[in-house]
Amino acid sequence: MEKLFIIKNKQWRTCAFIKIFGVEMTVAEQIALKAGVCRQTVSAVLNGRKNKVRPEKYELILKLAAEFNYQPDLNARALSGRSVKTIGLIQPSFSSLLTLPLVGAITAEISKRGYKTYILSPRNAEEEQSAIREFIARKVDGLMIGSVFNPDNSGNYPLPTVVFSTPLGKTDLTVDFGYGIRLAMNHLYKVHGHRRFAFLSDWVQGNQAKYNAYLKFLQEKELPAPAPVETKLCKDPRKQVLSLIEKEGVTAFIGTCDILPGELMNFLNTTQYRCPGKIAVTGYDGTFLCYASPIQLSAVVHPVCEIARRSVALLFDKIGKSVSDLTPEPLLISPTFFKGQSCGCKGVQQTLNQYHLQIDNMRNLPEYASHFEQ
Structure with missing residues (x-):
């Protein structure tokens, strides 16, 4: 082990474990020795008490603590009633x-x-x-x-x-989950002229606030409310989707997540009812499917x-x-609504430099701000 040399001007060499007369020193004691202060002063500084030492010593102690990779003893702090941060x-x-x-x-x-x-x-x-x-x-x-x-x-x-x-x-x-549903439906109603909606979810019971807002919107606009597509309860959701389109004239599906609407778009594009085109689809969450999929999913964006x-x-x-x-x-x-392509809008230009799992932080970027409604 490297020896410790102490001289009058307090210059020395350091080692991993410093001992004086065979007694191992704590990190706080090493910091105190090198800063030329007592251990109590180091403790005060590391606990945020600036008034215990001159500003230059305060900064020196913090610098030394970083060099020593000092970590406080959380158990000791907790036992003494202090914040463990x-x-x-x-x-x-x-x-x-x-x-x-x-x-x-x-x-x-x-x-x-x-x-x-x-x-x-x-x-x-x-x-x-x-x-x-x-x-x-x-x-x-x-x-x-x-x-x-x-x-x-x-x-x-x-x-x-x-x-x-x-x-x-x-x-x-x-x-405000219901507000998000209203954003999506209002966009489809006003901008794209849709009048026949269907609710798409794994099950309604787990998305009651969204479903209630969906029903309220239809009631306010005096529009029909067909049976929801509940993929966990329906034996053949694809058959139900086609029935809603062909027999009830549905032109827009309102999703409660992003994955199911993404799967629905893939299915529709194997039929004559393509999306976007004849059918509009919206999601809910604002995950990477909104910009990284072949068709950008228009979706309510969770306000992360x-x-x-x-x-x-x-x-x-x-x-x-x-x-x-x-x-x-x-x-x-309140969430926001991203105007991708599945609603009928043009979507955003893909720049190949977006890697977000969720797009909420993109709405604050100037080049994307106009693609969000709130």
């Missing part, structure tokens, strides 16, 4: 194309505030409760929950918590960026006020 995120489904963009946006917002994120992905109500208990045991500063398996447990949290993207009444904020920004801001507001209760009036975040 960590947020727990519970995001149940990683099978959704929306999950990765949403988690990425949330962790980025948390990181801006100097905090880290622990992520757990439960598969059922029991694992969800286990995840909550683990985060409580870790004494994280706050908790974010993307969906709740057991709504009865929602709101009974012993630490600042934000619940997002769950049904109204059991959440702090969620997407706004969910991340507002949910994280709300959590840190709760942390500052030591509040754990759900927000009395849940925040409703």
